[in-house]
Amino acid sequence: MARALIEIMLEAYHGLCTWNLMQNCIKHLGNLTKGESHFLSDFKKCMYEYENEDQxxxxxxxxxxxYDVKENTWLQKVYTIKDKWVSCYMKKVFTLGMRSTQLSERVNAGIKGFMNVNLDIIKFFKRFEHFVEEKRYNELKxxxxxxxxxxRLRNSYSKILQQVSELYAPSIFYQFQHExxxxxxxxxxxxDMQPPLIDCVIVMESNLGECRLSLDLDKNSICFSCRKFESFDILCCxxxxxxxxxxxxxxxxxxNLKRWTKLARSETSRNIDVNYMEEDVDLS
Structure with a gap:
């Protein structure tokens, strides 16, 4: 898959599913994960917690x-492709926060729930349509x-929170509110203020790292080293x-990108079944 993506989908970035990576870690280094060992938690730190590549x-x-594993061939191989699973490398990529195949696995599990070897093609498509209708109903809900x-605003006096609460869908608003x-x-x-350019260093207490920002007041643009906006499309703390x-x-x-707002689906194409679903008495 990785080789094919390089040749066929040049604009795509191939990352590794972090859940599967952890399972492979247990498979190859199970002897280090037993008892009071902290190997898995230390491995997760390498995966998620370091702000930059030097760290x-x-x-x-x-x-x-x-853990005396310098000669372990699996760890050596994983290190050579660290740009596919380490957070400080992946933050350069537009991932929307997705780090696993959970979304597709959930769809697969839903389809497998109504599948059996005795289904003919007609019954399969009827059940499949019902499955899709349930997904669309959940979206409408x-x-x-x-x-x-x-x-709910944590700070009801904040003009910025008031602004985004009216724009963003709830799940994204709560992520923004966390920031x-x-x-x-x-x-x-x-x-360092040399209008229209402003450069500054922001530090987080409790040794949580620092971030460098550059503001262009004329262009009303911001560049920051944590790359939260580039990877997730919301502004960082x-x-x-x-x-x-x-x-x-x-x-x-x-x-404020439309994809995160309450009107994100306002221009999507309508399926013939959606009209029926919009008049559903449960939604009314």
């Missing part, structure tokens, strides 16, 4: 030394709740810290 390399060397329910909570753990370490520091009261429109 990862240091953590990886400590892992190999601590989520849309209804997003438009009718008011998201807003983290911004209170950040402070501006240094700032570092950006919010600078925004508050600069007395910015709202998020620029081009940083």
């Amino acid at each position: 990862f390399d240091e953590g990886w060397r400590n892992l190999l030394a601590t 989520c849309e209804y709740e997003a438009r009718q329910k008011i998201s 807003y909570e983290l911004f209170e753990n950040c402070y501006v370490k240094s700032i 570092h950006c919010l810290r600078v925004s508050i520091h600069m007395d910015v009261k709202s998020i620029p429109e081009h940083y």
